[in-house]
Amino acid sequence: DAMVIQNPRYQVTQFGKPVTLSCSQTLNHNVMYWYQQKSSQAPKLLFHYYDKDFNNEADTPDNFQSRRPNTSFCFLDIRSPGLGDAAMYLCATSTRTGESFFGQGTRLTVV
Amino acid sequence: GQNIDQPTEMTATEGAIVQINCTYQTSGFNGLFWYQQHAGEAPTFLSYNVLDGLEEKGRFSSFLSRSKGYSYLLLKELQMKDSASYLCAGMNSGGYQKVTFGTGTKLQVIP
Numbered sequence: 001d002a003m004v005i006q007n008p009r010y011q012v013t014q015f016g017k018p019v020t021l022s023c024s025q026t027l028n029h030n031v032m033y034w035y036q037q038k039s040s041q042a043p044k045l046l047f048h049y050y051d052k053d054f055n056n057e058a059d060t061p062d063n064f065q066s067r068r069p070n071t072s073f074c075f076l077d078i079r080s081p082g083l084g085d086a087a088m089y090l091c092a093t094s095t096r097t098g099e100s101f102f103g104q105g106t107r108l109t110v111v
Numbered sequence: 112g113q114n115i116d117q118p119t120e121m122t123a124t125e126g127a128i129v130q131i132n133c134t135y136q137t138s139g140f141n142g143l144f145w146y147q148q149h150a151g152e153a154p155t156f157l158s159y160n161v162l163d164g165l166e167e168k169g170r171f172s173s174f175l176s177r178s179k180g181y182s183y184l185l186l187k188e189l190q191m192k193d194s195a196s197y198l199c200a201g202m203n204s205g206g207y208q209k210v211t212f213g214t215g216t217k218l219q220v221i222p
Binding site: 032035040041042043044045048055087090094097098099100101102103104105109 | 141142144146151152153154155156157161193198201208209211212213215217
């Protein structure tokens, strides 16, 4: 059974049109992450939460925001997607030791 | 911060053994992970090392030397399905777990 679920798997959005990606987990982990991964590159950390404590990376564009209304759910909002934002977006949770469990990812296409 | 280096690509023969190296530099260290990522899919956890030495899990083993800032992933009895990217990731020390990924090593297994 899937433990970290991302919806949708594929998302097409228009240039400049706000889009929200969602992630849910059944593992009850305190830590949740959003990564952006472009082709042949490493996952790049955008945000992470420790419970409700929110941390964004210094180089995460202002165009990206995140919400975590409760332990189970986390959202990634892209306010005005540009062509350069086309990527795979990965949500992950982790245990106290840091072992991460990834969702299947959402592949975002910007047209 | 963390800096993680690993080779970009490797090729190995089915049935053989391959060693993928990773070096890291970090201001604080709290463990090193290896993940496998097939094309278009999310990373999956392979191993976690926080103490020096070799951890063996079936065909896969991972080694860590903290004094040298060095790890390797050893894959034995290679199978065609082992063709994937292998991501080395370091976790920093501190109040919450922040995991930084290397760029990954793309392994091609050939007959």
